Amino acid sequence: xxxxxxxxRPGPFCTIQDLGRRTGxxxxxxxxxxxxxxxxxxxxxxxxxxxxxxxxxxxLGGFALRFAVETAVALTGADCAARLDGVExxxxxxxxxxxxxxxxLGYSATGMRAFVAFPGGLDVPTAFGSASAVVRDGWPGLxxxxxxxxxPLRWGEPARACPVRRVPRELVPPNTASLxxxxxxxxxxxxxxxxxxxxxxxxxxxxxxxxxxxxGRLAGPALGSGPRVLDSTPLVDGTVQVTGDGxxxxxxxxxxxxxxxxxxxxxxxxxxDAFAQARPGTPIRFTRADPDALRxxxxxRERFFGIRHEA
Amino acid sequence: MITFPGPVSALVTLPVAPDRDGIARVLDLERYxxxxxxxxxTTIPAFNRLLVEGSPHSWNATDVESRLAAGAEASLAxxxxxxxxxxxxxxxxxxxxxxxxxxxxxxxxxxxxxEVARLHSGTTYAVLATGFAPGFxxxxxxxxxxxxxxxxxxxxxxxxxxxxxxxxxxxxxxxxGPGGWRLIGRVPAAFFADAAERIARFRPGxxxxxxxxxxxxxxAAGG
Numbered sequence: 001x002x003x004x005x006x007x008x009r010p011g012p013f014c015t016i017q018d019l020g021r022r023t024g025x026x027x028x029x030x031x032x033x034x035x036x037x038x039x040x041x042x043x044x045x046x047x048x049x050x051x052x053x054x055x056x057x058x059x060l061g062g063f064a065l066r067f068a069v070e071t072a073v074a075l076t077g078a079d080c081a082a083r084l085d086g087v088e089x090x091x092x093x094x095x096x097x098x099x100x101x102x103x104x105l106g107y108s109a110t111g112m113r114a115f116v117a118f119p120g121g122l123d124v125p126t127a128f129g130s131a132s133a134v135v136r137d138g139w140p141g142l143x144x145x146x147x148x149x150x151x152p153l154r155w156g157e158p159a160r161a162c163p164v165r166r167v168p169r170e171l172v173p174p175n176t177a178s179l180x181x182x183x184x185x186x187x188x189x190x191x192x193x194x195x196x197x198x199x200x201x202x203x204x205x206x207x208x209x210x211x212x213x214x215x216g217r218l219a220g221p222a223l224g225s226g227p228r229v230l231d232s233t234p235l236v237d238g239t240v241q242v243t244g245d246g247x248x249x250x251x252x253x254x255x256x257x258x259x260x261x262x263x264x265x266x267x268x269x270x271x272x273d274a275f276a277q278a279r280p281g282t283p284i285r286f287t288r289a290d291p292d293a294l295r296x297x298x299x300x301r302e303r304f305f306g307i308r309h310e311a
Numbered sequence: 312m313i314t315f316p317g318p319v320s321a322l323v324t325l326p327v328a329p330d331r332d333g334i335a336r337v338l339d340l341e342r343y344x345x346x347x348x349x350x351x352x353t354t355i356p357a358f359n360r361l362l363v364e365g366s367p368h369s370w371n372a373t374d375v376e377s378r379l380a381a382g383a384e385a386s387l388a389x390x391x392x393x394x395x396x397x398x399x400x401x402x403x404x405x406x407x408x409x410x411x412x413x414x415x416x417x418x419x420x421x422x423x424x425x426e427v428a429r430l431h432s433g434t435t436y437a438v439l440a441t442g443f444a445p446g447f448x449x450x451x452x453x454x455x456x457x458x459x460x461x462x463x464x465x466x467x468x469x470x471x472x473x474x475x476x477x478x479x480x481x482x483x484x485x486x487x488g489p490g491g492w493r494l495i496g497r498v499p500a501a502f503f504a505d506a507a508e509r510i511a512r513f514r515p516g517x518x519x520x521x522x523x524x525x526x527x528x529x530x531a532a533g534g
Contacts, residue, residue, distance in 0.1 A: 025353050027510050028442040127506070137445050138486045139506055186316035231329050232440060232449070234355035234362035236317035258357050258442035266317045291372070294318035298367035309352055309366065 003152030004069045004118075008102065010147040011062030016122055017115075019052045019307070020253060021130035030254045031237065032132030035113050035213060035276035038173065039077035041305045043117035046074040046094050046165045051305045053121025053156070054131035056147070058114045063105040065116070065153075067097040072162035073118055078111025078277060079175075092167040110175040111277040120156020134254050136214065179278055181250070181271050182289030183240065187263035191227035192242075199223060200264060200286055205248070209280040213254040215241075216275055218284055222246030226262030235259050238267035240286075250275060268294045270301060313379050319370045322362050323379050325387065329358035330451055331437035335391035337361050338516045343382035348375060356515045357440035358449070395518040398435055401483070403474055403496040403521045404529035405431070411466075412459075412493035416476065420456045427495060430454045431474075432521040436481065438513045446485035446503065448513035453479045457495075465491030472498040474521070485509050496521075499532035 007014070017040065020033025034040030034057055044053045056063075061080035065073075075082050075091045082089045083104050089095045091114070097103065105114055124131045127143055138144055189197070205220035223246045235241075239251045241261045250267050251259070252275075267275065268289055278284070301307070312324045323340060327333040337356045345351060350366035365375065405428035407413045417424045436450035443449075453476055461477040466489060469475070473484045475492025484490055485503045503509050513519065524532075 022353055024445075024510070026355055026441075027514075028445045028447060029510065030445075184315070184317060186314050186322070231358040231360075232442065233360055234322065234357050234442075236320045236362070236364065239316070256443055257355060258440060263316075269318065289318075291315060291318045295367045295370055298318060302367060 001154065002068065004071060004155055004158045005065050005067045005153045007147050007149065007151040007153065008064035008066050009062060009149060010151065011058055011060060011105070013059040014063055014147045015057050015133040015135075016054050016124050016142055016147070017057040017132045018054045018130055020132050021128040022309070024128040025257050028257050029128060030134045030137055030256065032130060032134040033253045034115065035253055036077055036115070036273045038270075038273040039113070039277075040115045040117075041307075042092065042167050043074040043076040043115045044121070045305060046076075046167065047072065047117055047119050047162055049117060049119065049121055051307050053117065054124050055115055055117040055122065058105060058116065059112060061105040061107045061114060063114075065103045067101050067103070068099055069158045070098050071119060071155075071158040072096045072160075073103065073116050074165075075114065075116055076167070077114040078108040080105035080108045080114050082106075082114075092172050094162050094165050096162065096164065110279070112279055113276060118153075118155035119158060119160040119162055123154040123156055132253075136254055173274060173277075176274065178283035178285070179271075179274055180285045180287050181275060182268040182294065183286040184265045184268070184289045184291050184294070186265040187233065187239070188227050188229065189263075189265050192262070192264070193224055196223045196226065200248075201288060203285075205284045207278045207280050207282045207284060211280065213252055215249040215251050215255065216278070217249045218247055220247070223248070229260055229262050232258040232260040233263070235263075236266050237269050238272050240264040240267060252276065268297075270294070270297055313376050313383075315372055316362075317364070319367050320362060320364045321372070321375050321379055322360060323383055325359045325361075325383060327359050327387070329439060331393070331439075332391055333359040334437060334439050334516050335393040336386045338394075339386040339392050340379075340382050343385060344379060347378045347382060355442075357442065393516070395437065395516060398518040398520045399512060400520045400522055401498050401502065402524040402528065402532070403428075403432065403498055404524050404526055405496040406526050406529070409497040409529070410473070410494045413495045416457050416459050416493055416495050419459050422456070427457055428523050430457050431476075431481065431495060432523045436519045438515055438517045438519060439480070441513050441515060444485060444488070445506075446509035446512060447482055448519070450481050450519055451479050453481050455479070459493050461491040461493065465489050469494065470497070471500045471503050474498060497529065499529055499534060501533045
């Protein structure tokens with residue numbers, strides 16, 4: 001079958017992502033999924049796709065895709081000065097393309113990850129109900145590796161009529177110079193020293209360059225290592241774990257399902273989207289979260305984007 | 312004890328030892344929670360704990376807490392419903408050339424390497440948790456004589472199929488990567504070639520046996 005497009009340049013790290021795999025967590029599978037779920041969900045929504053349609057997550061840009069058919073794509077996430085045959089397209093919008101045209105993303109000036117969605121979603125293999133690539137988990141093929149130069153791509157409905165649509169300006173997330181992450185305290189929180197618990201909300205960290213899809217690591221003041229945890233404990237999205245060096249890390253999409261260090265609690269799952277776009281050096285603070293307010297915000301998001309969950 | 316580590320999740324810690332009996336009680340609680348709580352999206356049992364994650368549309372922390380408390384009480388009241396099923400049996404080659412810590416564990420126990428192999432393979436283990444990596448199982452309990460703590464500094468690379476010990480736990484690395492457990496044997500890598508098979512092999516509460524094999528059988532299985 002002939003491809004609908006070919007990746008001329010994948011850039012430093014380009015993977016296929018969707019909303020991730022929930023059913024495999026009991027078996028130890030990383031959730032996976034788009035690092036910035038808001039940007040990913042908007043890309044599918046612009047095309048009228050299923051909210052969980054497979055799309056490309058392009059880390060830091062440097063990407064080029066040559067189209068073989070007349071079609072459309074949606075671009076969201078980090079601003080990479082996208083151009084179609086040299087003409088700047090802007091982002092948070094759909095772009096129509098003809099055979100032979102090339103969509104190029106430069107290197108992102110702000111943000112970490114851009115998303116490109118396709119009408120009907122990318123036609124790619126799935127495992128445990130998800131096409132998300134988790135390199136760490138050792139899946140075969142595109143489920144376990146980044147895209148390569150020359151990678152052929154096909155998508156569900158290349159010829160579907162896709163009007164030009166844009167995300168309303170007021171809904172495009174702003175680029176922020178610093179981030180405050182709402183923290184639900186839990187796990188071993190009560191066993192950290194008083195001084196440590198105060199420091200969590202007083203201190204300022206920065207995003208460490210060693211951050212990746214598994215965890216956002218923080219650089220800055222060290223906490224005490226906290227209580228000794230005897231057995232690994234099941235983790236939730238955004239769990240904040242304090243490793244032996246006393247520095248917190250925030251678990252992201254490719255996280256393990258259980259963890260053995262002392263944990264402070266977890267970050268608001270919706271705030272993980274902005275955190276996923278925070279470049280190394282971005283100042284990070286924590287603020288105490290109201291869990292029920294976060295729950296209501298999650299419910300609103302699922303309704304807005306039409307996200308369904310089968311047990 | 313019940314805590315709420317996320318906006319739609321609850322973590323129950325049963326006041327029991329994290330052993331075969333403990334995980335069986337946690338699995339009883341999991342079955343109870345699956346029936347008593349509508350819209351559960353994920354449950355993760357591990358050692359003496361159960362994590363449940365619900366839907367943001369229906370989650371009510373007060374209600375969840377009272378139902379989980381009742382379930383925890385029920386799971387503690389009776390003997391646990393152990394359903395270990397048929398044991399998973401895996402061949403292990405206990406050879407110092409394949410297992411860099413085998414001699415250190417033997418020295419720690421004051422025995423020879425053959426005795427370490429005998430002590431390690433002489434028990435039917437319970438899977439107490441899965442996770443860390445897909446297809447990794449924490450199993451217990453390791454014979455106290457060979458229960459050596461993990462390395463202070465993890466190795467940058469542990470080979471696929473390596474059998475490790477960390478205190479009273481044992482486990483098999485399903486893929487090569489960094490790791491800090493004391494390596495005392497090796498399961499032929501062919502047992503980990505298929506992703507689906509590797510992921511499905513162990514389940515919490517299941518039982519596992521190790522069958523000692525010689526180097527020739529290990530090599531014949533593809534090494």
